[in-house]
Amino acid sequence: MPPVALAQSLRGIATSAIDVSDGLLGDLRHVLAASGVGATLDAAAARTLLACAEHVDAARHLEFVLAGGDDYELLFTAPPARRDAVAAAAAQAGTRVTRIGRIDAERGVRVVDAGGRAVEAAFASFDHFA
DSSP states (O other): OOOOOHHHHTTOOEEEEEEESSSSHHHHHHHHHTOOOOOEEHHHHTHHHHHOOTTTTTHHHHHHHHHHOOHHHHHHHHOOOGGGHHHHHHHHTOOOOOOOOOSSSOOOEEEEEHHHOOOOOOOOOOTTTO
16 A cells, blocks of 8 residues: 555655655665765665565565565655654654665765675666666
8 A cells, every 4th residue: 555644744854755666776766866966775774674585585685675666665855853753754654664774965876784885786676668
């Protein structure tokens, strides 16, 4: 189900939002292009968004999270100073939210591990025009 209640609760708090329908990376890139900024994603935090079977290795799990689609999830940005407001909006909507990264001035998307080291993430999201 689309998180409509969360989207409504985030009005006035979120600075951008998009539904994740074509893959998290692809939809994030749409937000970043429109905003003229970049982002750093925490691979470990992102993996918590999707449960996978035990036999799925970490790299494949990350691929499913970053490039999978039709999730009916909401990807949004909000200033760090609004974390409490985001938590309150999520509680009001009865929806769990997970911080998976940060917005950066440097354009592009960087995916990093828990130690801040770059993770290769050349995953392609769905492209309607390809």
